[in-house]
Amino acid sequence: MDTKQTVLDYLAQHEGQWVSSKEIVTTLAVSRTAVWKAIKQLQEHHYQIDSQTGKGYLYTPNATLSQTVIAQQIAPEWTLEVHDQIDSTNIRAKQLAAQPQMTPTVVVANEQTTGYGRFGRHFYSPSQTGIYMSFLLPIGERQLNPGKLTTGVAVAAANAIEQQYDVDVQIKWVNDLVVNEHKVAGILSEAIADVESGTISSVIVGIGINIAPSDVVPAELRRKVGALTSLTQLDRNKTVVNVIQAVTALLKNEDHHAIMDEYRRRCFVIGQRVQVRIGKRELDGVVQTIDDDGALQLQTKTGRQMVGAGEITKLNLKDGGYRG
Structure with a gap:
């Protein structure tokens, strides 16, 4: 050193x-x-x-990310990497997953040049105003369901954010965190398969959080994208530590039903009319609930449909407020 x-x-x-x-x-x-x-x-x-x-x-402490400061406050089982700039924390996690000795790892970045979200969409990741992090979770003997992990991490991240910032975090199924009717964070889970066995060897969960506003975000997205604070004095290290600690606790929590109860409490699409895209198919209906597997229970004209994976493309709130 x-x-x-x-x-x-x-x-x-x-x-x-x-x-x-x-x-x-x-x-x-x-x-x-x-x-x-x-x-x-x-x-x-x-x-x-x-x-x-x-x-x-x-x-x-200030907005500058520090491996030293973060490492001092997280559980020792995590391997930590902190980058000033990187193409994508999920890409880096995939590279680490390919190594023979894979360990639980958190990759954190100040800026991503090719960050991506669901369906390969570009995720704007400007310097100094957000945090971008990926958890590499080797499966081993554990049974990790990527879908349940996404919903669980959404709850964990929401709690971590509320610990530090004076905001109320809501969830839009399945992986968006919303504050004041604007998206402030996205979560992306990716399963890594073992080529020889054909089984899942690890799961990567990426989280991008917009802490402060940024001019880098295109004007057409600003009506949808928000931030946690307008303050210029940011302690991003604390935010990273809070998220890591919350995810650590989540992985040790076996009461998945209680986690899903909180997910449902935060999920503002329940009771609302939505349009859901599943591949090339689209469904219209009213969201009845989210089940314990994280699936959307949608009441359509032809009956109740269970949607395990997809994307809400239209959401009609009675007050017309949501901009995500």
Whole structure:
């Protein structure tokens, strides 16, 4: 570990506290010059570190994503990668899934250049205003259902967001998180098959969250896409940690019925008339409920239909509010 990383580790452990240069030099066994250079480099990389004669250095969390800060606060079973820029966190997770020694991994990025959502649609992933992360979950002895995982992660992410931001998160079946009638997050689950056995070897769950507004998002999408806050002082590390901790708890929670109860409570399409696209087929009807497998129970003119996978393309709310 280089001096810059070692100094950041130490300051992060004393978040919000003044740490003298003498203390850093003595504890880390480095020179004052090395500490000064490390601080300058960290500041150039947008870490908020204040310096004051007689007091030393003060680290304050900000929007800059830090592997050090995140790793200190998550369960040790996770392997963590944090990238400033990447093509796609899901693509990176797929690369890791192909390695012989696959471990539970979280890939986090400040920016994606080719982020994608369902049906291969482009997912705008601008720098500094969102978080983009993918969980690589080896199956092993566990029985992981990608559909149930998507609904469970939607609940986990909603709870994590509400922990930090003053918002009420709703869910649009199956994988969109909505705040103030605008989409603020999307979730994409992908199963990875073992070629030899033909069975699922791992599941990747990608999450993209719009924390603050961005001018990069095209104007035609802005009426649909929202953000969690308009504040410019963001602690994105805390958001990442909250989501990882919530997903960790989800994977250990065997009470799937209780998770689905919360999913149904948050899901605002229940009781609404919708149009659902399933491949090339479209169904119109009223959503009766979401069952414990995450399937839509749709009352159509010809009777009740169960929709396990698909996309709601039209949603007619009585108040006409939703813009997703």
